Amino acid sequence: MQVNIEDKNGVTVCSMVGDIDINTSPDVKKSFDQIIKDKKDKVVIDLKDVGYVDSSGLATLVEILKNLRAYGGKLKIADLSDKVRGLFEITKLDKLFDIVADEQEALSTF
Amino acid sequence: MTTPAMKTRIANDSHLLKEVSKDLIAALKGKGVEEDIIFDVHVGFEEALRNAMIHGNRNDPEKKVTIETQVTEEAVIISVEDEGEGFDPGKLPDPTLDENLLKEGGRGVYLINHLMDEVAYERGGRKVVMTKYFYKKHL
Numbered sequence: 001m002q003v004n005i006e007d008k009n010g011v012t013v014c015s016m017v018g019d020i021d022i023n024t025s026p027d028v029k030k031s032f033d034q035i036i037k038d039k040k041d042k043v044v045i046d047l048k049d050v051g052y053v054d055s056s057g058l059a060t061l062v063e064i065l066k067n068l069r070a071y072g073g074k075l076k077i078a079d080l081s082d083k084v085r086g087l088f089e090i091t092k093l094d095k096l097f098d099i100v101a102d103e104q105e106a107l108s109t110f
Numbered sequence: 111m112t113t114p115a116m117k118t119r120i121a122n123d124s125h126l127l128k129e130v131s132k133d134l135i136a137a138l139k140g141k142g143v144e145e146d147i148i149f150d151v152h153v154g155f156e157e158a159l160r161n162a163m164i165h166g167n168r169n170d171p172e173k174k175v176t177i178e179t180q181v182t183e184e185a186v187i188i189s190v191e192d193e194g195e196g197f198d199p200g201k202l203p204d205p206t207l208d209e210n211l212l213k214e215g216g217r218g219v220y221l222i223n224h225l226m227d228e229v230a231y232e233r234g235g236r237k238v239v240m241t242k243y244f245y246k247k248h249l
Binding site (some may be wrong): 062 | 124
């Protein structure tokens with residue numbers, strides 16, 4: 001699992017590559033420590049290159065959302081594959097997260 | 111062609127979880143099963159293994175997880191059994207209720223029940239038996 005973090009005009013874009021699962025979730029959490037510490041308030045998680053997420057991964061994304069919301073930060077999730085999007089729909093997490101088509105839409109709607 | 115049932119007993123280690131899952135996924139790919147079906151089996155199988163290791167065996171490295179898989183012409187049948195105290199799946203809170211959406215845990219069994227076609231809990235919840243059919247006509 002790799003998390004590439006870039007600032008794009010004040011929006012923090014986190015592009016993930018690999019699976020978000022029981023083994024990689026701790027690293028994903030850790031990669032957001034600085035973002036939370038710096039109180040970045042506009043964050044995009046780009047899942048274009050994530051083909052698999054398990055319940056640990058979903059839990060990690062919920063935890064990141066809660067941490068951001070604690071100081072008024074906003075999170076958008078972009079570019080989900082159909083299957084990963086299906087997991088968000090089954091668990092109704094699509095109601096909790098602001099899910100957008102792609103990074104461009106995320107950047108233009110903040 | 112139905113392949114012989116495979117039975118294995120693994121240590122309570124999440125890295126082994128990925129190994130056994132990888133083997134089953136490779137077998138299904140080799141059989142030409144649709145990617146969408148494989149994805150559901152992948153998630154369902156790993157959630158069952160994860161539940162067995164974390165919730166059943168409570169991360170105890172001395173405990174084991176017993177796995178049986180069988181691939182037939184029409185389905186894959188998987189059982190996962192832990193050495194814990196069992197649980198009542200009917201008593202788990204619904205993770206999709208508004209008041210539970212922000213909770214971090216509680217989605218594993220829910221995903222299994224929705225992604226697999228048949229799910230049965232045996233031996234007081236210590237064992238889960240799951241079936242996924244390869245063709246939608248069986249649903």
